[in-house]
Amino acid sequence: MSRGVLSGIRERLAVHALEYPIPARANRWDFMLGALTLAALTVLGLTGIVLTQYYNPAPLGAHDSLRYIITELPVVTWLRDFHVWSASGAVMLVFAHLAAVFWRRGFRSPREVLWWSGVLLLAVLFGLAFTGTVLRADQEAVEALAHAVAGAQLAGPAGAPFRPDFTPSSPILTRMYGLHVSVLPLALVSILALHLWLIRHLGVSATGEARAAFLTHLRPLGGFVLVLVAAVAALSLAWPASLLQPGVEGFEVTKPFWAFLWIYAAENLFGMAGMLVAPSVLFGFLALVPLADRSEGLGARITRIAGVVLFSLMLAAIAYAALAPAQSHLDMPM
Template sequence: MSQISTTPPAPPVLRPSRSRRFVQAVDQRLGLDALRYPVPEHANNLAWSLGGLTAAALLILIATGVVLAQFYDPTPEVANASVRTIVEDIMLGRFLRSLHFWTAQAMYVLAALHLIRVFFHGSYKRPREANWLIGVSMFGLTLLAIFTGTVLKWDQEGYEALAHNLELGKILGGAGFWFSSTFAAHTPILVRLYSAHIMLIPGLLVLLVILHALLIKKHKISSHPGLPAPAPDTPANLVSGSPVQDGPAGLAQVTTPSGETYSEAQEPFTHHLRRVGAFGLVLLAVLSAVAVFFPPPVGSTPVAGIEVTKPMWPFWWMFTLENWFGLPAILWGGLAFFLLLFAVPFVDRNPKRSWRTRPVAMTIGALVLTALIVLTILMAVTTPAAHLNM
């Protein structure tokens, strides 16, 4: 007599869903799973997400810029009229131009705040010096993008901004050849600035953003100096932001030199991107509201021989120096500022990162920031002065 088997049947093998199979197929070919490297919990707060928000602003600028470029004509004779056509005759043209205008300023502010946050927490220190240099370069490119965008309006403000840079090009001599009318006599400089604004500058920004992100993945998001620092001999796998071992799920355990142990929650970088994406949507909503209620005006066609406008506010501190010391002060003041920024990780060699343990660096940083704010305020309350001898 045969016996009835009491062994339970094996559970059926569930085949992954079609969407899951698609994701797996893409990951096998592109390695997207590499984005799931762990990041510490503190990286999800707003201050530590300013870099991601700056990238979100860049995406908004690229998207709106692509649309605006379809209707803009960089020929000097009709450039200003084409801007007016975008605003008055193109569906959503006024909104898109306004969104582009305000997002450019938001990107400048976010990039500046991100640099300040990195400086405050000492996140530029070894081995992250290269990423600081990349960040400063992107900040400079953002200023160049704002300048070229100002000129492209080809109103009185844009015309005078270009005139200043033509004069600065003369001061530079051979180094300022690009801002010379003889560099490409058959091509108006407005056309060359347009190509820089829509191709050269965005292309460099995207390239640097990619390199910036790759270095973040390599070195991990810096630990928070307010938390206990890991011991010098702590294995790499236990440092915050590295794969977790020997600890509770989702936690990185770090032992300090005094023997104290602390844990910080971690999650995949892809989850961090979701939070940055949420912040980005809030940013888009706020900028959209500002764009609707405060659209920038369209200036009139420029008149040669006069100097009556102020530049856009990110440049005000330079123009206060111009009022004091003449036109060359814009050039030398700007160069001194960016050389100082580039020098930060090489001058501040103090391995400590807490602001309390870096009194010299924090004092110098506070003085530079205060000077920029004061110079900006002075230009806000000063009547524009003529320096171009037009």
């Protein structure tokens, strides 16, 4: 292809808009975690669109539709496995991205709103992971939904949408499907648009003189994205996503998706209230970080130490819950 044709394509696609300067340090791998998260979310969206064509969100048909996919549609089964592993990858990447931004204090003025939009994205991602679990309609899904209903009772009016009697005309599983495929994705895209717009106008939070074009950042990033996709594809082939037997209410014999194990550990230790207290502590701390660390003084040191302690406790709680036997929580004191 001639240079003239390439130049014309670049001009018409406004490729020059990607040539704005960024610090050369921003081309390191740890500054690509956010973009890799975006890549994982894109894969989730694409595979999710395919899965909606085969999934039945009716309570009596949900599990059977997944069983049909697994037994009769090998390609769609692999896409489902890809979807599940991409969800795990997205959660791990967003936490790694958050930890990296926290450590280099990328939340400080004027980036407070950028940080808060990232915290909201994390909350929405948790919502997508939860509703995705519930849609399986197997034993783990039934137990997860029972915990959500119990948590809704503890939350009072704020938890009304998660109660079965909120809209008697629509089963709660169908409402979870609506959240998973419409409400939460719309929220994700909207917040993500704000997040990316702020990054573009505030710049990458890296120190150093701006002397590298953002376009050069995309080249190594493309390689990392290919590695990510290949890793997820390999995991999907080696360890297919599970589907337990149809769920039976009144029993607690499973553990949640690994990203929720820290909440499960809080329930082990503090009863059902731990389901609300643990997320409140995490997201409350994340929301306060830009307000607490505004200078180089004592507040900054305390914030960093508190963050390291909190993230360490989360990892320890996940390990504890993974190794501990399954426990019944619904019959514990509220």
